[in-house]
Amino acid sequence: xxxxxxxxxxxxxxxxxxxxxxxxxxxxxxxxxxxxxxxxxxxxxxxxxxxxxxxxxxxxxxxxxxxxxxxxxxxxxxxxxxxxxxxxxxxxxxxxxxxxxxxxxxxxxxxxxxxxxxxxxxxxxxxxxxxxxxxxxx
Amino acid sequence: xxxxxxxxxxxxxxxxxxxxxxxxxxxxxxxxxxxxxxxxxxxxxxxxxxxxxxxxxxxxxxxxxxxxxxxxxxxxxxxxxxxxxxxxxxxxxxxxxxxxxxxxxxxxxxxxxxxxxxxxxxxxxxxxxxxxxxxxxxxxxxxxxxxxxxxxxxxxxxxxxxxxxxxxxxxxxxxxxxxxxxxxxxxxxxxxxxxxxxxxxxxxxxxxxxxxxxxxxxxxxxxxxxxxxxxxxxxxxxxxxxxxxxxxxxxxxxxxxxxxxxxxxxxxxxxxxxxxxxxxxxxxxxxxxxxxxxxxxxxxxxxxxxxxxxxxxxxxxxxxxxxxxxxxxxxxxxxxxxxxxxxxxxxxxxxxxxxxxxxxxxxxxxxxxxxxxxxxxxxxxxxxxxxxxxxxxxxxxxxxxxxxxxxxxxxxxxxxxxxxxxxxxxxxxxxxxxxxxxxxxxxxxxxxxxxxxxxxxxxxxxxxxxxxxxxxxxxxxxxxx
Numbered sequence: 001x002x003x004x005x006x007x008x009x010x011x012x013x014x015x016x017x018x019x020x021x022x023x024x025x026x027x028x029x030x031x032x033x034x035x036x037x038x039x040x041x042x043x044x045x046x047x048x049x050x051x052x053x054x055x056x057x058x059x060x061x062x063x064x065x066x067x068x069x070x071x072x073x074x075x076x077x078x079x080x081x082x083x084x085x086x087x088x089x090x091x092x093x094x095x096x097x098x099x100x101x102x103x104x105x106x107x108x109x110x111x112x113x114x115x116x117x118x119x120x121x122x123x124x125x126x127x128x129x130x131x132x133x134x135x136x137x138x
Numbered sequence: 139x140x141x142x143x144x145x146x147x148x149x150x151x152x153x154x155x156x157x158x159x160x161x162x163x164x165x166x167x168x169x170x171x172x173x174x175x176x177x178x179x180x181x182x183x184x185x186x187x188x189x190x191x192x193x194x195x196x197x198x199x200x201x202x203x204x205x206x207x208x209x210x211x212x213x214x215x216x217x218x219x220x221x222x223x224x225x226x227x228x229x230x231x232x233x234x235x236x237x238x239x240x241x242x243x244x245x246x247x248x249x250x251x252x253x254x255x256x257x258x259x260x261x262x263x264x265x266x267x268x269x270x271x272x273x274x275x276x277x278x279x280x281x282x283x284x285x286x287x288x289x290x291x292x293x294x295x296x297x298x299x300x301x302x303x304x305x306x307x308x309x310x311x312x313x314x315x316x317x318x319x320x321x322x323x324x325x326x327x328x329x330x331x332x333x334x335x336x337x338x339x340x341x342x343x344x345x346x347x348x349x350x351x352x353x354x355x356x357x358x359x360x361x362x363x364x365x366x367x368x369x370x371x372x373x374x375x376x377x378x379x380x381x382x383x384x385x386x387x388x389x390x391x392x393x394x395x396x397x398x399x400x401x402x403x404x405x406x407x408x409x410x411x412x413x414x415x416x417x418x419x420x421x422x423x424x425x426x427x428x429x430x431x432x433x434x435x436x437x438x439x440x441x442x443x444x445x446x447x448x449x450x451x452x453x454x455x456x457x458x459x460x461x462x463x464x465x466x467x468x469x470x471x472x473x474x475x476x477x478x479x480x481x482x483x484x485x486x487x488x489x490x491x492x493x494x495x496x497x498x499x500x501x502x503x504x505x506x507x508x509x510x511x512x513x514x515x516x517x518x519x520x521x522x523x524x525x526x527x528x529x530x531x532x533x534x535x536x537x538x539x540x541x542x543x544x545x546x547x548x549x550x551x552x553x554x555x556x557x558x559x560x561x562x563x564x565x566x567x568x569x570x571x572x573x574x575x576x577x578x579x580x581x582x583x584x585x586x587x588x589x590x591x592x593x594x595x596x597x598x599x600x601x602x603x604x605x606x607x608x609x610x611x612x613x614x615x616x617x618x619x
Contacts, residue, residue: 013236013242015233015317015318017356017544017545018358018544018606021544025603064469065470066246069245069249093468093469095469098465098468098469098471098472
């Protein structure tokens with residue numbers, strides 16, 4: 001049904017590999033074409049992969065707490081590279097410390113991410129949102 | 139392959155040291171002789187190896203948190219806050235420093251200063267440099283260990299050991315496979331031979347530095363024999379470079395029999411392999427890591443995970459336990475949450491201390507199983523290396539003989555797939571190319587079949603995924619809903 005290609009990866013100097021492997025598995029099972037860049041992915045690597053594969057979405061994960069530093073500026077770089085319609089998601093443990101999720105969501109929405117997810121998100125639900133968001137954007 | 143497990147010559151070490159010390163400005167002015175003098179002047183109460191030796195003699199399990207923030211004064215405040223609640227202190231290093239991205243760490247320090255809160259997940263010791271690291275050691279009464287995840291930890295080691303840290307975690311395999319993506323194993327092992335030689339040089343000058351290979355690896359359903367093999371290899375590599383105080387580690391799996399058997403077999407196998415290689419004059423201790431996988435968000439539930447790990451650490455006879463916090467599901471804890479984890483752990487350790495887990499044929503069976511697995515894999519490692527453990531380790535990873543589940547490194551095969559059995563012990567679902575004996579493999583299959591039957595489903599990858607999430611959803615085994 002869907003013909004969605006999504007670039008997936010863990011951003012920055014983050015080596016958390018387990019969730020990445022599960023996300024790949026779960027999204028593939030939902031019919032999404034996953035371009036999995038694995039762990040320790042730079043902003044440019046995300047964008048290059050999206051340009052090369054014509055992906056409609058970039059799914060950024062960050063678990064180790066440096067998300068505030070690593071994730072900032074990705075939307076701007078996407079626009080510079082002509083990815084003006086790309087859906088940007090971010091999820092994981094995005095900041096240092098246990099902070100109110102609404103606050104974290106506002107922070108990352110402010111950086112230009114379309115949706116912000118806690119680590120507890122249901123992956124099937126996330127895949128459905130992705131299908132809706134990509135359809136609305138195209 | 140130029141790699142060989144052989145003590146580095148002084149010439150080779152010195153030549154390499156000159157290069158290492160130039161990789162960041164804080165490397166200048168770090169003098170080994172000054173480091174030795176500083177270490178020798180430390181009181182006994184700050185020496186990690188002495189605390190471990192005392193705990194070994196008394197049969198006590200010590201507790202140690204993880205902790206580190208971006209700025210020195212805040213880091214000192216954090217450790218001083220935790221100090222009364224633990225036996226041993228850490229300085230957990232941030233993830234940028236772990237990859238030698240010192241410019242990024244500098245940015246993290248600057249942004250943390252501006253934000254008035256730490257935006258780094260640890261203490262950037264290299265950026266702060268020798269004098270600032272000494273300020274940390276001097277502000278504390280208890281021994282401090284460097285805990286990190288650094289494939290090339292040579293400069294970090296030079297700075298922190300000269301600054302009076304008395305224990306150094308890591309190893310060429312355990313700080314590559316779970317922590318890096320593209321670092322060749324040969325290179326990280328080589329770089330850790332330098333770190334081990336540095337520790338060996340301190341030892342030769344009368345300064346005992348504790349060396350701890352990182353036990354839990356990917357922290358996700360790692361079968362005991364896998365992490366034991368890595369621990370033993372890194373122990374052998376460290377001993378060859380002159381390290382004398384080795385702590386071998388293991389991350390809690392969750393099944394009581396398997397966890398107790400794991401620590402027992404780890405200690406016995408350590409001695410077996412170290413003595414077989416001709417090393418006699420060393421101190422061996424063990425560390426048990428409380429559950430390293432996903433935690434429940436609910437803090438009351440998280441305390442149960444912490445408490446169960448504490449009980450296992452004490453009952454298994456581990457020398458120390460590394461403690462989690464009720465904030466684990468959200469990442470880096472506040473200092474208050476960190477202290478709560480320590481208090482919960484101490485309560486359990488104190489209650490279990492006098493109790494001995496009764497002699498049990500079930501535990502004996504599990505110990506024997508782990509030993510047979512480790513011996514089979516280690517025999518192949520030595521065979522592949524023509525007797526050299528460093529070469530053997532590299533070739534064994536290439537061949538998939540050593541294989542760590544769910545690790546990010548591309549030099550790791552990732553063919554071995556674990557799953558829990560019907561009692562929650564971690565078993566081998568897909569063996570990949572790991573050379574386990576046929577009857578051992580048959581035993582694993584049988585234990586998994588028991589579970590599959592109980593759940594009325596075939597053992598497939600979904601079962602593994604269910605297991606990975608199980609503890610965060612309040613169960614040990616990922617049963618179907």
